[in-house]
Amino acid sequence: MATPPITFVPSPSYEAALRRAAELWGIQLEFWDIFGHHHVASPETLSSVLRSLGVSSESAQSLNAAIESRLWSEWSSPVAQTLVVSLSAGAIPIQLKDSEAGAEIRFEWESGGHTAVSVESADSIHPDTARLRDHQLIRIQVPLPKEATLGYHRVTVSTAGGRRAEGRLILCPDQAWQPDFLRRGGRGAGVAISLYGLRSHRNWGCGDFTDLEHFTQWASETTGVAFVALNPLHAIPNRQPYNTSPYLPNCSFYRNGIYLDVERLDEFTQSEWANRLLRSAKVQNCLAELRAAPNVEYAKVWRLKLVFLKLAFREWLRRNPQGTGRREVFLRYIEGEGNLLHRFAVYQALDEAVHKRDRNLWIWPDWPTTLHDPDSPQVREFESTHATLILFFKYVQWRIDGQVSAAQDFAQGLGMPIGLYHDLALATDRCGSDLWAHPQAYVQGCRVGSPPDDFSPKGQDWAFPPPNSIWHRDSGYELFVQSIRKNS
Structure with a gap:
């Protein structure tokens, strides 16, 4: 009916x-x-x-x-800007005027190629209808072609009345992905750790990715676990007293450089300056102090690692000039990350430069207003004058990516069917890079919280902005997709 x-x-x-x-x-x-x-x-x-x-x-x-x-x-466009449909549903909705006899639909598949189909409005049984602005509109279901697969596709609708619209088509499974051993009825247990809390005789006062491999080996050989669960590894400011919580990240898409094992980098071992400085009494005393500290001294650990990472980066640039194979690998990584990494690196460079000029400026809302917009002329000028510093922060993420991948390969090489199990913070810091780089993705006049319960009879105010669901939908959920991909 x-x-x-x-x-x-x-x-x-x-x-x-x-x-x-x-x-x-x-x-x-x-x-x-x-x-x-x-x-x-x-x-x-x-x-x-x-x-x-x-x-x-x-x-x-x-x-x-x-x-x-x-x-x-919602009714006047032949197709929505974004459609999220279960592949098993077998059809997508389009909108036509009742005066339009039908439409041509072109599906462009993520894997390449396309499929074109035609529909006639008269063939639709009991379509949904609307009467708006003196127009009779109908919503009909178009069967998916047999070529349709899970993924992110494009769809274009051209109506018989000459109207045209296109949107993103996300074809989803009916349930989340599972490893083969779980699909076959297997079961697996894991152990959860906070990576920053791992202690060793060799780290710099904060657990790093080499510590993670050592722990993973112990856990696998001692308990036979299927995975090691980690705290969120998101980038945070690494400076007290402002914010050192992994659950209120500076950036949801990229990771904290404090977890890098600096001494594991080839360019570190190749740098005479870095090795000479590491052997100095001052640095050795600092490392001993950081390893013995009762808590992780985020600011001190990151400040020390930053010095050595910049020395390693300088050595890497010297040994890998333009045109060399290793430089090309790095440039392909940067190209693949696109504007997401670029804005984060620009933010980090700005944060360092602005804070160095004025130690009272801790967060971007306190920066000069000309720097609040990542597309402003002043930010563009900063990019041109600080290109090497921006490249450095991209290099840090590249090196993190390599060590995380190595840790995952190591875990699975031990026979762990899952390996590393990453956590994704619900929040993002309202004074962090996500809000600076992507302000339209958040509802900045609101704050997330929770209603009253036994733990908090008056409720809770978590003080971070919720995502803007309308913007995410209209933009094809691209940032949400990236947040999942970057934390897996």
């Missing part, structure tokens, strides 16, 4: 329009806490959240206009 058509009738009051808009934008109107208390969001709260999402909520008229505009945008 066909459902009634979607229509728009303006809400008669501000309160009604407010609740309707909140529901349309996915805002929960009420909840029951664990104590049995009923909480209803106030009009002020709903209005504030809507404004943070970019919705004008000053009056019933502005809310009605926003609601109508959103309904129109």
Whole structure:
């Protein structure tokens, strides 16, 4: 049976329009806490959240206009900007005017190649319908071609009426991926560690990737575990008292250089300056102090590693000039990471340079306002004058990537069916690089928290911004995809 058509009738009051808009934008109107208390969001709260999402909520008229505009945008385009569909569903939705006899749909597959199909609106049984802005619109289901596979594809719809739209098509499995041994009914246990807390006679006061391999070998040989679970390895500021929590990262996409085993780098062992400095009494005394410290001295460890990493980088550049094979490998890594790595490296270089000029400037919101926009002329000028420093921070991530991959290969080489099991922080620091580099991806007028419970009777305010679900959807969830890929 066909459902009634979607229509728009303006809400008669501000309160009604407010609740309707909140529901349309996915805002929960009420909840029951664990104590049995009923909480209803106030009009002020709903209005504030809507404004943070970019919705004008000053009056019933502005809310009605926003609601109508959103309904129109969802129905008037032949295809949504992003479609997330289970492959097993077998079809995708498209929108046509009832005056349009059909459409041509072109699927461009992630693996290459394309498939074109035609549909006629008359063939659709009980389509969803809408009546908006004096247009009769229908939503029909287009069967997926047999060539469709899991992945990230593109789809273009050209209607018989001359309209054209394209979007990202994400074809998903019905459940998360599982290793073969689990799919066959196997079971596996693991052990969880905080990498920074591993102690050894050889590290620099903080557990590193070589310590991780040593621990992994012990865990495998002693207990036969299937995996080693890690704390989030995200980049953090590494300076106290500001923030040393792995669960409130500076960047969700790249890792903390403090975990690098500097002495394992070939260019470190090849650097006469680095080795001479390492053997000095001053550095040896510093290392002994850091290893004996009751807690991880993030600022001191990172400051020391930064000195040696820059010496190693200088040696690496000297031994790998432009045109050499190793330099080309590095450049391909940079190209593959694209703007995501570039913005993080620019942020790190800016953070170092600005803090060096003024020790009172700890976070980017306190930087000169001309540096708040990563696309500003002043940031572009900084990039041109600090290219080597920016390249250094890209080099650090490249070296981290290599040591993480080596640790995973080592774990699986021991027979661990899973190996390393990474954690992904829910939060990102509102004063960190993610908010500087990708401000549109977050709802900056809101903060994430939790309702009252036994642990926190008054609830919790976690003080970090939630992701902007609308922006993520419209951009094809690309940043979310990267956050998963970069932490696996």
